[in-house]
Amino acid sequence: MSMNGKYALGILLTSLLLGAVMLYVFPLIHLISGGTGSATAIFTYSRAVLWIVLFTVFLYSFMIEKQPFLLWKDKAYSSGFYLKKIFSLYLICAVGGAFLNLLIKFATQENTSGKLLQLSHVFRNNYALIIFTCLTAGAVEELLMRGYLQPRIEKIYDNRYAGIIVSALLFGILHSAYGTVGQVVVPCFIGIVFAVFYKIYSNIKILMICHFLYDFVSLMMMNFMDIKHLSVF
Template sequence: MSLNGKYALGILITFVLLAAVMLYIFPFIYLITGIKAFTPVNFFYTRIALWAVLGLIFLYSVFIEKNTFLLWKEKKYPVLFYIKAVIVLYLVCAVCGSFLNLIIQLLTQEGMSKKLAQISSVFKGNYLLIILTCFTAGAVEELLMRGYIQPRIEKIYNNPYFGIFVSAALFGILHSTYGTIGQVLVPFFIGAVFASFYKIYSNIKILIICHFMYDFVSMMIMNFIDIKHLSAF
């Protein structure tokens, strides 16, 4: 198999594994633990499953592709650049994402995601789980979506714009399990912003930090505000 073929297979495996975790991990955990309830412990196991996916793809890149996991060499920047980049990225995603979500709600009249409402109840007062969840999302999703998939899509098609679009589209599709249009289009927008940044600056650490901060602020808001008042966010 050619290297591009191995890249394509790796991308397919990554998406299938992530989709399987998003769709079927809870029934599987219920079967293993015998606890058929949406509990903090069961949710913790879902985060372990995401780290397992990252580990498998890392091994695939090393032993099957025989290449580095991150095809693009990490560029180093001054500390001040990290701070400015994280703040700017966060504001762009938070402000524009909220505005996009507001437009979607006005056009579709869709309410809060039932799955998101269910998840929010698990995080009430559980700050360790919030931190673990945000760090897992930031690290695993950025390393796989941007660090692994985006450069390989670009290599296969020799088109940087296609790499940005496809990685953002897959990112949006994976969030479709939340059951609303907003939970697809807003992640797609954020994915496109992150992918564009990664193409220009080639620094995955900044994206991990920003992703963590975006999710952490969102979850803390859900932790302190009644879920029924959060649809505008």
């Protein structure tokens, strides 16, 4: 098999595994536990499964592709650069995401995601779960979507825009399990912002930190305020 063929198979494997987690992990864990597991435990196990997906894809890159997991070597920057870029990326995502959510709510009049309403009770005052969830999102999603998928998509199509657009679309589609337009469009937007940054600066650590902060602030706001009041954000 050619290297592009191995990359394509890896992309398919990653997409299928992530899609399966988003669609089937909750009912599967519920079935295995015999319906006795708490919502908090089931959600915690589902995040652990994402780490297993990351490990599986890492093994694929090491054993089948025989390539580094990160095809683009991380570039080193100063502490000031890290702080400036993390702040600017967070601001772009937070303001842009809120604006898009506002437009979608006015255009579609869609209700707040039922799944998010359920999760708001799971996260209530559970700070360990909040941190674990944000760490999982920041590390696993960035390493897979930007670190693994984006460079390989670019190499297959020999087009940098393909890597940015396709990885961002996959990122948005994987959030469709939340059941609202906003929960697809906003992640697509964030995926584009992150993918463009990664293409320009080739530093996955900044994206992981920014992703963690974005989710952490969102979940902490959800913890202290009624999610219906935050739905526009």
